[in-house]
Amino acid sequence: MAALFACRPDSGPILIGLAGPFTDSVGAPMLRAARLAVQQINGAGGIRGRPVQLVARDDFGDPDSAVSVASYLVGRGVVAVVGDVYSGTTLAAAPVYNGAGILQISPSSTAPQLSQAGKWTFRVCPSDVRQARALARFAVDRLGLHKGTILYLNTDYGRGLRHMFDEEFSRLGGQIDAEAPYLAPHPEVAAYLERAARRDRSDFIFLAGNQDEAAAILEQARTLKIAMPFLGGDGLEGLQRLGPVGNGTYISNGYLSDFDSPENHRFVAEYETAYPRAGPPSQAAAATFDVLHLLQREMTWVGTDRRKLRDAVAEVGRQRPAFHGVTGDIAFDEHGDVPEQRVVIGQVANGAIRAVEGL
Numbered sequence: 001m002a003a004l005f006a007c008r009p010d011s012g013p014i015l016i017g018l019a020g021p022f023t024d025s026v027g028a029p030m031l032r033a034a035r036l037a038v039q040q041i042n043g044a045g046g047i048r049g050r051p052v053q054l055v056a057r058d059d060f061g062d063p064d065s066a067v068s069v070a071s072y073l074v075g076r077g078v079v080a081v082v083g084d085v086y087s088g089t090t091l092a093a094a095p096v097y098n099g100a101g102i103l104q105i106s107p108s109s110t111a112p113q114l115s116q117a118g119k120w121t122f123r124v125c126p127s128d129v130r131q132a133r134a135l136a137r138f139a140v141d142r143l144g145l146h147k148g149t150i151l152y153l154n155t156d157y158g159r160g161l162r163h164m165f166d167e168e169f170s171r172l173g174g175q176i177d178a179e180a181p182y183l184a185p186h187p188e189v190a191a192y193l194e195r196a197a198r199r200d201r202s203d204f205i206f207l208a209g210n211q212d213e214a215a216a217i218l219e220q221a222r223t224l225k226i227a228m229p230f231l232g233g234d235g236l237e238g239l240q241r242l243g244p245v246g247n248g249t250y251i252s253n254g255y256l257s258d259f260d261s262p263e264n265h266r267f268v269a270e271y272e273t274a275y276p277r278a279g280p281p282s283q284a285a286a287a288t289f290d291v292l293h294l295l296q297r298e299m300t301w302v303g304t305d306r307r308k309l310r311d312a313v314a315e316v317g318r319q320r321p322a323f324h325g326v327t328g329d330i331a332f333d334e335h336g337d338v339p340e341q342r343v344v345i346g347q348v349a350n351g352a353i354r355a356v357e358g359l
Contacts, residue, residue: 017073019083029285063092070096087111107287122336132164153209290325
């Protein structure tokens, strides 16, 4: 009888997948936060008396690897997956999870296309559309800026962010003086920066790209003595860790570690106690922590049947209570988005980023 009981599908550990680029500076905090959340869940007795077992696989930030990871996690029989981190990897893996009927919740994928990735795919962060609009309003209303230059990474992410910022900034009466693409990892933008400085018409430069290229562009701008403010989306997260070159840059995101809420104060303290040398938690870390505790809540109510779990999560914020987490209130719409999730804008200063808008 003991052997038969041990083989029952509802008696062993609950497998939850985790997919992300754990070897880079964006994915590593996600893995740390996931382990912290699972430790807390299991320390409190697990879910319906069953322990949670994390099945973590590194996708290296590569879409092809993300598909392989998704196939592996489906084969392992996970109940749900937290991931991926980047929009490209999340979108690449989404057909695998949707085809298998496995819930996929991304902590940090912001591409607008994710809204149409499938009914099994969700996210818990504000989209590029909302971030670009928030940055445009911030530039006009808070900083009083009315003319700007856009430098954008020539990818879906960079082009999309550039278009949405341009559209909202223009609607608010602003004017884009010049736009120019660049390529990673070595952006050749000195000529565009020199032109912006020489013409003296732009009040700011908007960087639609990622932190590494942004750091290189800012280095070039400092060499040219360009003092106008720089703004960018959540792709610039982590710029504060790259030295004084990022000082003064404004960055949008869905979370900053100085959020003033009881949930966040507790999470930051627990994270820093568990990982004293890791620095403050990132957006991907905080959102991953939230997703795992959200899954804990829903599985406590409906169990581990994949269809029932997906349907329960889809109703969070509508037919079921919103989830009050570290990143704020999580409430999904019919597309698996969190349309009311706040956008916060921070400014880099001396190795840290501090919220200046959106709290």
